[in-house]
Amino acid sequence: MMKVGYIQFHPLFGEVDYNRTHTLELIHQRADADLLVLPELCTTGYLFTDKTELERLAEFIPEGKSTKAWIKIAKETNTYLVAGICEKTKDGKFYNSSVLIGPEGYIDTYRKIHLFNTEKNFFSPGNGPFKIYDIGIAKLGMIICFDWAFPELTRILALNGAEIICHPSNLVLSFAQKVMLARSIENRVYTITANRIGDDIRPSSKLIFTGESQVTSPKMEILLKASVDKEEIGVVEIDPLLAQNKMITANNHIFLDRRVELYQPIINHNELEK
Amino acid sequence: MMKVGYIQFHPLFGEVDYNRTHTLELIHQRADADLLVLPELCTTGYLFTDKTELERLAEFIPEGKSTKAWIKIAKETNTYLVAGICEKTKDGKFYNSSVLIGPEGYIDTYRKIHLFNTEKNFFSPGNGPFKIYDIGIAKLGMIICFDWAFPELTRILALNGAEIICHPSNLVLSFAQKVMLARSIENRVYTITANRIGDDIRPSSKLIFTGESQVTSPKMEILLKASVDKEEIGVVEIDPLLAQNKMITANNHIFLDRRVELYQPIINHNELEK
Numbered sequence: 001m002m003k004v005g006y007i008q009f010h011p012l013f014g015e016v017d018y019n020r021t022h023t024l025e026l027i028h029q030r031a032d033a034d035l036l037v038l039p040e041l042c043t044t045g046y047l048f049t050d051k052t053e054l055e056r057l058a059e060f061i062p063e064g065k066s067t068k069a070w071i072k073i074a075k076e077t078n079t080y081l082v083a084g085i086c087e088k089t090k091d092g093k094f095y096n097s098s099v100l101i102g103p104e105g106y107i108d109t110y111r112k113i114h115l116f117n118t119e120k121n122f123f124s125p126g127n128g129p130f131k132i133y134d135i136g137i138a139k140l141g142m143i144i145c146f147d148w149a150f151p152e153l154t155r156i157l158a159l160n161g162a163e164i165i166c167h168p169s170n171l172v173l174s175f176a177q178k179v180m181l182a183r184s185i186e187n188r189v190y191t192i193t194a195n196r197i198g199d200d201i202r203p204s205s206k207l208i209f210t211g212e213s214q215v216t217s218p219k220m221e222i223l224l225k226a227s228v229d230k231e232e233i234g235v236v237e238i239d240p241l242l243a244q245n246k247m248i249t250a251n252n253h254i255f256l257d258r259r260v261e262l263y264q265p266i267i268n269h270n271e272l273e274k
Numbered sequence: 275m276m277k278v279g280y281i282q283f284h285p286l287f288g289e290v291d292y293n294r295t296h297t298l299e300l301i302h303q304r305a306d307a308d309l310l311v312l313p314e315l316c317t318t319g320y321l322f323t324d325k326t327e328l329e330r331l332a333e334f335i336p337e338g339k340s341t342k343a344w345i346k347i348a349k350e351t352n353t354y355l356v357a358g359i360c361e362k363t364k365d366g367k368f369y370n371s372s373v374l375i376g377p378e379g380y381i382d383t384y385r386k387i388h389l390f391n392t393e394k395n396f397f398s399p400g401n402g403p404f405k406i407y408d409i410g411i412a413k414l415g416m417i418i419c420f421d422w423a424f425p426e427l428t429r430i431l432a433l434n435g436a437e438i439i440c441h442p443s444n445l446v447l448s449f450a451q452k453v454m455l456a457r458s459i460e461n462r463v464y465t466i467t468a469n470r471i472g473d474d475i476r477p478s479s480k481l482i483f484t485g486e487s488q489v490t491s492p493k494m495e496i497l498l499k500a501s502v503d504k505e506e507i508g509v510v511e512i513d514p515l516l517a518q519n520k521m522i523t524a525n526n527h528i529f530l531d532r533r534v535e536l537y538q539p540i541i542n543h544n545e546l547e548k
Binding site: 113114116117118120125127128129130132146149150151152153155156159160175178179181182183185186220248249250251252254257258259262263264265266 | 387388390391392394399401402403404406420423424425426427429430433434449452453455456457459460494522523524525526528531532533536537538539540
């Protein structure tokens with residue numbers, strides 16, 4: 001058994017020091033948790049309007065201040081953290097990333113592979129591979145926000161052994177939460193969606209984020225669900241072993257029953273582009 | 275625009291003549307529909323207990339009485355029909371199948387590829403391929419009941435051009451309806467789930483089927499939903515062209531945004547069996 005959960009809060013756009021400090025306060029409040037997931041881009045806010053903002057607000061991983069602060073608190077609280085962060089690299093690229101950090105220090109970064117809407121103007125897409133992290137008490141996989149829409153990614157993470165899908169998000173609609181329930185049962189995994197709340201009000205645009213962070217189970221249960229607009233930390237005890245049991249009935253193994261030999265589209269991906 | 279829907283009713287186990295006649299009465303009631311989907315195994319009932327029952331109740335396709343009756347009514351009413359039927363073949367096999375029949379006659383049969391629980395004791399699994407049927411006003415794909423749990427199948431049908439997924443079902447839980455909503459948005463397709471109601475009470479077992487037949491849209495709307503226990507025909511007008519538009523945002527094509535080159539599990543299917 002382990003305690004897992006989400007931290008739902010309102011990052012202020014551009015206020016990286018405030019946001020980082022606030023995540024540390026919130027993590028401290030649930031130092032009893034084994035795993036906490038924080039929202040996408042939770043140090044910067046979401047609604048970038050030009051690349052100079054990215055240059056100013058993005059951080060190196062793991063040398064940046066936020067990753068270093070999370071490494072410190074993960075050690076102090078003996079907690080694993082998955083947190084969305086705006087990453088910059090030495091070769092001048094920017095990624096919409098999530099870091100996995102544990103009591104033992106920095107572990108790895110996942111760079112979002114399915115960029116949403118205008119994110120394509122600012123971020124480079126990640127290029128995998130999709131890794132699984134065995135943290136001893138469970139095996140974790142990471143996806144970010146709009147990755148929810150692509151069943152292939154969570155499927156592969158689950159096939160590779162992920163028991164818990166960590167899902168930092170900045171959602172404005174409520175599709176993802178419903179689809180993550182489908183991801184849970186079709187792969188028999190837990191999912192933790194950590195969404196933000198509040199708005200990003202920028203000179204030319206505005207977005208309101210809609211909370212409802214949630215934890216779902218391999219049996220398609222919603223174990224925890226947050227409000228649409230309140231800062232909330234949700235923590236629930238789960239048994240990761242349940243996600244190793246892929247029998248959806250006495251006679252159906254949800255992976256071995258796949259008819260992989262038949263899963264060939266007639267039309268290939270390249271033809272779609274014509 | 276076209277009128278599509280489901281016929282939700284209570285097939286009586288083993289009463290093939292009654293069940294067939296009843297489907298004809300119900301189809302006649304909505305002769306204005308362009309496409310009607312009927313439940314899985316709707317001529318026989320679901321809960322087979324031995325193979326002699328299958329031998330007695332299954333039908334050849336298209337020479338069997340049920341397919342012939344549906345061919346006749348499809349012509350009379352100018353309606354396309356998708357109906358679940360217990361199929362037998364000349365080589366002594368049985369399939370959990372669905373037939374597609376139109377005003378022009380018998381079109382094709384889909385044999386369920388993901389057999390549920392004890393169905394494995396009675397039916398051979400289908401072996402594809404997964405075909406798409408262009409009926410002029412729309413392109414159709416077929417899946418049956420537990421196929422809902424495998425995102426690959428609906429994904430492939432949609433990649434191959436299906437605008438409407440026809441889904442004859444015999445559901446006892448309510449997972450499938452929620453997951454079919456996910457199938458709708460992740461593929462931007464319509465889905466029509468035709469579930470049955472009532473119970474199959476057999477010497478050694480009993481199942482209660484739970485209705486809630488539904489039609490969902492590419493925007494993840496529930497356009498129509500039936501009760502859990504009433505005989506109902508639901509028909510709604512839809513625009514199949516909406517399912518050709520795969521742009522989920524101005525910058526996201528739900529198929530072209532797939533990162534097919536990255537979708538490779540590390541663990542292969544065979545290794546799972548060890």
